Amino acid sequence: MRWGGLFLKYVVLFVGLVAGVLAINAALDLYFVYQENRRASIEVQREKAEAAAQRVEAFVREIERQIGWVAYTQFAALPAEQRRFDYGRLLRQVPAITELVQLDRQGREQLRVSRLSMDVVGAGTDRSAEPAYVEAMAHKVYFSPVYFRKESEPYLTMAIAHGGRGGVTVAEINLKLILEVIANIKIGRDGYTYVVDRLGRLVAHPDLSLVLRGTDMKKLAQVEAALQPEGDGGKPVDATNRAGVSVLSAHAAIPALGWIVFVELPTSEAQQPVIDAGLRSLALLVLGLIIAGLAGALLARRMVVPIRTLQAGAARIGSGELGHRMSIKTGDELEALADQFNRSAEALQESYETLEQRVEDRTAELRETLEQQTAMADVLQVINSSPGNLAPVFDAILDKAMVLCDASFGIFGRFDGKLFEPAIDRGVPPELIEATRQIQSPPPNSGLGRIAAGESVVQLVDLADTDVYRAGFVGATALVDIGGAKTAIFVALRKDGVLLGVIVMYRREVRAFSDKQVALLQNFAAQAVIAMENARLLTELRESLEQQTATSEILHVISQSPTDVQPVLNVVVKAAQRFCGAEDVVIGLRDGDDLAIAAHDGPIQAPPPRRALDRSSAQGRAVIDARTIHLPDVAQLDPAEWRAVITLTRQFGAKAVLAAPMLREGVAVGAIMLRRREAGPFSERQVMLLESFAAQAVIAIQNVRLFTEIQEKSRQLEVASQHKSQFLANMSHELRTPLNAIIGYTEMMADGLYGEVGDKAQGVLERVQNNGRHLLGLINDVLDLSKIEAGQLTLTVEQYSVADMVSTVLSATESLARTKGLKLESAVSSGLPTGFGDARRLTQVLLNLVGNAIKFTDTGSVEVRAAQANDKFELSVVDTGFGIAPADQARIFDEFQQVDNTSTRKKGGTGLGLSISRKIVELHGGRITVESQEGKGSTFKVTVPINATPVESAA
Amino acid sequence: MRRRDLLVGLVAWPGAANAQARQAKVGLLAANVPPPGTVEAFRDGLRQRGYVEGQNLTLDVRALRGSLEQDIQTAADMAGSGVDVIVAWATPAVLAARRATSTIPVVMVSVGEPIGSGLVKSLARPEGNVTGLANLGRDLSAKQVEVFIETVPGLKQIGVVQNQLNPASVGQSREAQEAMRGLHLVPRVVEASSDVTYEEAMLRLSQSGVEGVFVVPDPSALEHRKAIAEQAIARRLPTMFQRRENAEAGGLMSYGASLIDQFRQATGYVDRILKGARPADLPVEQPIKFEFVINLKTARALGLTVPPLLLARADEVIE
Structure with a gap:
């Protein structure tokens, strides 16, 4: 794949190099060959043209x-x-001669011999004017221009003077036979020769x-050029022939005939040496390229194959091999x-192996740690998922410890x-x-010890190999x-130095537990x-919670x-039974010198409901001694001292008793x-719990007692209050009736119905009348209040x-205000709606x-304001009077309260007005407040619903 | 064209390399049975130019016989057989070919009057589908008469044998007769074109008292050369021919161009035409070489003494 690139580069480099050198060489070679060839060709062509012309x-x-053989002087005499x-x-x-004519020296035809026609002897025709005769006589030899017989066959008239008095022989020469001459002139392979006359007409041509x-x-062009008078010496030129083929054209003139002989060679042929040289160079180039290619390939192969091997090897090493x-x-x-690669690979392999070992070790370590951590995590998980429940935790710890410590068996012990x-x-x-069930205490030199x-x-x-074993423990x-x-191995469980337990792992082979395992066990511990x-x-939390729950209950x-008190005692009994983990709870209350059973719950029969209080029973002693009596084993008690206890417990089957006194103020x-x-x-x-329950029970009893007392007193108070009100009502009525009589009679007396009254008596009557009215007002107020x-x-x-x-x-108070010199004003908002309420009472309030x-108010003004708020x-009633101290403001609405100072005492009054006013306003669902500043004045504000709904009397 | 075809063929079809070997179909239409050596020379000429019968050349040689209609039919058959070029020997054959086709190139061989016979417009530019080799027939007739009478002295009456079916023959005959009359000789003209008629002609001329017989060039004279020569000798009549074959066959003498040469030359035309040249572009060629052949055996048989000067002039003397 890659080596193709390198390989190709090498080969291309080689081929390019060689090709370049060869190409340059070939180009130079070709150039010189071309130049040389052209020079040679031109030379050769020129020579050929000369030769052809010759x-x-x-x-x-x-x-x-x-013809000269016959053109002699004496010929005519024959x-x-x-x-x-x-x-x-x-x-x-001479096959080219078609006809021969002999002219005598006068130019008359003496003889005509022809191939084609009959011979004529002595015709005598005068041909002295013909150029043949004239020129031949003048210059010995005459060549006519070329002419064409029957417009086809090229002919030349040749005239030769016989010299002296011999006349002229005129020959007609068929130039077709020059064809043989020029056809035999070899001009290269495809070259040819042709002849034109001075007019440019073709005289001879291979075709x-x-x-x-x-x-x-x-x-x-070349013919045209050659026909120019100045000529060009026949220097070869590049031209084109009639067929349009590029030729190298050379020519040479035959001055005697006025002909020009052309020699033409196709340029391609003329340049054949160049082409050959080119082909040779090309062949050389190709050969060079092949050799370069092979050499390049070989070298590249020598280079690339090892590199490839290197690459492949590196790839294999790289891929982990x-x-x-x-x-x-x-x-x-x-x-x-390659050797370096091999060494590197070796080193790599070694280090790799070391690394592998390390990784393996590390992995094992990690696995172990992971297992331990997993174990820890599992344990923690168990701890989390079972709070307060230790059995699963200990199970988990022991299981994990067994596995991780590779132990044969193990024990989790509590201490x-x-x-x-x-x-x-x-x-x-x-x-x-x-x-080992019977073992109580291990010896100090044993593991547990x-x-x-x-x-x-x-x-x-x-x-x-231990002392304990040898000792036979x-x-x-x-x-x-x-x-x-x-x-x-024994691992202690300690909390703040207190031993809580121990984890023990055993192996059935002599093999020490590793440090890691020890650490693990310690972790588990x-x-x-x-x-x-x-x-x-x-547990503590739960107990505390339960206790609080019980208390709150x-x-x-x-x-x-x-x-x-009974429900409380029942609850206390239940709570005590539940929280103290007791089977049976009994509450006894002191009743004089007796102890009465107030509450009981439990399977044990309750003691007698009432018995004499004495120190021989647990409860009795607890009450008398005011302390907790704890009797773990009734059987071991002194019968003399604990007669009642023993009797009762024996009778009911109790073995242990705990009694706590219910103390109130130490009793x-x-x-x-x-x-x-x-x-x-x-x-x-x-x-502790029992004592706490006892205290609560006391509180309950106390509460009930207090409550009962309060209730009783309240009831008594209420009765007293009713009596008072009734009394007041009755009293008022009883008082008003005579008072009305007093006032009535006094008024009649003052009006003189019973005769004339003296001024003195009139004054007295008025005072009786005034006081009577005042008293009536008071009585009315008291009556209202009582009502x-x-x-x-x-x-x-x-x-x-x-x-x-x-x-x-x-209008009712105007005269009063005027009397005191006060300004009485009012500010009532317009458009106030009609209100619903007790108009008479509200008017009384105002x-x-x-x-x-x-x-x-002694000076200033009093203003009444009325407005709507929602x-x-x-x-509001605003005055500029003495004002009311803040401490008094709250009290003034209470019954019989009057701001107690000298000025108020002077003013008199029952102190019932505001109290009644407040009641009335409150009955309307409204309220009355005061804002005041001492010395500045007071503002009393009444707020009542526009549509008042009477409120039930709070009384 | 061919070159391009070749190129196209090379590119298009490997087997087209045989294009060069494409069969050239050449028809040789002879007015009469051609004399020995002529067809061979033709074949040889073609072979030298690269055409080998059986390989790339099909040569169809047919000779005309009998009536004009038959000749035309023969020519038409040849033209219809798909020949590339028709080589026609002598005027009758050329005329027949010309009637058969105006498209297939026709190469004349030894035609006495190509212009007079209307076969070509001019020698330099034939302007038709006919070109080839002409004879200087009419020009040469006077010369032939001259040579004849110089060889056979004392001639007064000369029999002229012509083929009136061959316009060239008639024309040359007229020319010859004129030349004879110019020399104060009496021509006696007879028609002949077959062995029988030549025999009759010889008989009649012999009976008419002629001292020699001038056989006007015609292909039939070549075909029946033996018969003519035998009859002439039998009648003790010196004979003058155009073709050396007649002299070789026992005729007294001949003066004219070589027919074998002309057949050979004709292959040049065939070659150029097969290579794409148009006949109209190919000028008609005329012979420049004339052979003067004397058969001394015949002369002796006739009891004739040939003047030494004349013998010296002869190109060939058959002993």
């Missing part, structure tokens, strides 16, 4: 030479037959048909690298301060339990001989202690039955007693107008307040 000219010159024969022979020798068709070659080793034998750095008591055991053989002596951990690695021998124990402590605290009953009013049918002491707690208190005052609810009420009051205000009327 050969073409030679062809014509040969004909000229042949007989006609001879001349004809000579001409005929010439025709046969005869071009000649026959009289092709005009001037259209070709540490045992893998690479084998590379290249003898170079790669081999060294009550003197004895070890196996609480739970695991895997202990029954025979061993049987054998040492624990008891204060050691926290005792490990006996070989039980058979049953516990030890039974363990070893019956239980098969060999090694034992600590947890067990915590659990025990928890349980203890919980009792108090509840007390509050429920304030007048009857016992009775005793509460616990009885049990089994002998044995009652615990301190029971004693109110007797609950006889009832309101007469009717419609009333506050404004009317205020004006009534003002009148009383205004009267008081005027009475207690569904209430607010009626």
Whole structure:
């Protein structure tokens, strides 16, 4: 996968390098070859053109030479037959000559010999004007321009002067035969030669048909160029032939004929050497590339294969195959690298193995710790899930300890301060339990002994090798001989230095418990202690709670039955029975010199309901001595001293008795007693509880007594109050009747109905009258009050107008105020609704307040205000009088109360007005208050509902 | 085209490499049975140009016989057989081919009057589907008469054998007669185109008192050369022919271009046409080489003495 990249890079590098070098080489080579070739080609072509021109000219010159054989001076002198024969022979020798004509020196035709037509002798035709004759005569030889017979066959007229007086031989030459000449001129492979005349017409060409068709070659650039007068010396040029093929064209002129011979070679052929060289270079390049590729591949392979091996090896090592080793034998750095890899792998493997071992160890450790922690957690879980219940905790601890300590069997023992008591055991053989049941106290040098002596951990690695065993202590021998124990460990459970118990693990092989296991056991021990402590605290809490519950129950009953002590005593009995853990509870109360049984609950028959109080019974002694009597075992009592106890307990089957006195101010009013049918002491707690119940019972009895007393007194008071009210009512009535008579008669007397009264007598009468009225007022007030208190005052609810009420009051008090020089004012809000209430009584209240205000105000004013506040009327009476001290403000509404100072005493009054007013207002569902400042004045405010609903008399 | 076909073929179909080996179908339509060597020379010429019968060449050689209708039918059959080119020897064959097709190229071999016969517009530019090799037939007739009378002295009356079915023959005959009259000779013209008619012609000319017989060039004269020569010798009549084959067959003499050469030359046209050239672009070629052959045996048989100068002029003397 990867090696492809490296491999490819190497190969590409190689190939690129070689290709580059070769390409440069080839390019240079090609360039020079091209230059050289071109130079050579041009040279060759030029030479070929020259050669071709020479050969073409030679062809014509040969004909000229042949004709020369007959063109001699004396030829004309020969007989006609001879001349004809000579001409005929010439025709046969020179196939190109089609016709020969002999002109004499005058230019007349003497002989004509032709291949095609009949020979003519001595025709005499004058041809002296023809260029052939003229030119030949002038220049010996004449070549005509090329002409075409039948517009097709190229011909040349050649005239040769015979010299001297010999005339001229004119020959018609068919130029088709030049074809053979030029066809035989080899110009490369595809090169060719052609001849054009001075007009550019084709004279000879390998393709005869071009000649026959009289092709005009001037259209070709090279021909056109060559025809230019100045010429170019026949230097080869790159040109294009008629077929459109690129050619290298060279030419050479034949000046005598006016012809130009062209030699053309296809450029492709001319450049064949270049192409060949190119191909060679290409081949070389390809070969080079192949070799480079192979070499590159080989080298890359030599490089890459080991690298690949390295890579694969590294990958395998990397994937954890540490045992893998690479084998590379290249003898170079790669081999060294591989060796390095191998060494690294080896080192890695070693360290890995070490690490593995460590991890294994660590894992084992962790597992162990985890197990221990799990065990701890389990134990804690058990502790949490069973608060106060120790059995599951001890079970769990012992189970876990057994497993984690790899013990054969184990015991969880409790220590009550003197004895070890196996609480739970695991895997202990029954025979061993049987054998050790009798053991009371272990010797001090035994495991338990040492624990008891204060050691926290005792490990006996070989039980058979201990003093106790050798001494034949049953516990030890039974363990070893019956239980098969060999090694034992004892771990103490201590709380604040107090031994609570012990965990013991046994192994049936001699193998010490490890430190860790010891620590674990200690942890378990600590947890067990915590659990025990928890349980203890919980128990205490629960007891305390129960006690409080009991107390509250009792108090509840007390509050429920304030007048009857019996339910309370019943509850106390029940509570004592429940909380003291007693079977039977009895409450006896002192009644004079007797003891009466007030309450009992329990299976034991109750004592006689009433008996004489004496010190021979538990309750009797508790009452008399005012102390708790605790008799754990009745059987052991002195019969002389405890006659009643013994009699009673024997009679009812009780064995143990506890009696607590019910003390009130140090004197016992009775005793509460616990009885049990089994002998044995009652615990301190029971004693304490019982005493507490006794105290509560006393409280209950006391309460009932007090309550009863209060009730009685209240009832007596009420009766007295009714009597008083009745008395007052009666009295008032009885007093008013004569008083009315007194006032009436006095008034009649003052009016003179009984005769004229003197001024003195008039004054006396007035005073009698005034005092009588005052007395009547007092009596009325007392009557009202008594009515109110007797609950006889009832309101007469009717419609009333506050404004009317205020004006009534003002008109009644106006003269009084004027007399004292006070300003009497009123401020009544407009639009006040009609009220419902006892108008007469409310008017009485307002009148009383205004009267008081005027009475207690010497200067200033008195103002009555009325306003609505929600569904209430607010009626205020504001004065600028003496004011009322704060301490007095609360009292002034009570009956017969008057602010006691000199000024009030001067004003007189019964002190009943405000009290009555308050009652009336309260009967309306309203209230009356006062705000006052001494020396400044007072404001009495009455608030009554607009629609008053009469309130039942509170009296 | 071929090159492109080749390229296309190379790309498209490996087997197309045989395209070069595509069968060239060449029909050789001879006016008469061609003399020995001619067809061989034709085959040889084709072979030299790369056409081998049985490999890439199918050569269909047919000779015309009998009536004009039959000849036309034969030519039509050949044209209809899918030949690429028809090589027609002598004017009658060319005419037949020309009537059979105006599209299939026709290569003339030895046609005396290509322009006069209406086969081509001009020698340089034939402008039709006919091209090939012409004879300088009419031009040469006078020369042939001249050579004949110089060889056989004392000729007064000369029999002229012509084939009136061959327009070229008629034309050359007329030319020859004119030349004879110009030399104050009396031509006696007879028609012949078969062995029987040639025999009759010889008989009649012999009976008419001619001293020599001028056989106007015609393919039939070649086919029946033996018969003609035998009859001529039997009648003691010197004969003048165009083709050396006649001289070799016992005729006295011949002057003209080589038929074998022309057959060989014709393959050049065939090649170029097979390679895509249009006949109209190929000029008609004329012979430049003429052979003068004298059969001395015949001369001796006729009791004729050939002048030495003439013998010297001869290209070949058959002893």
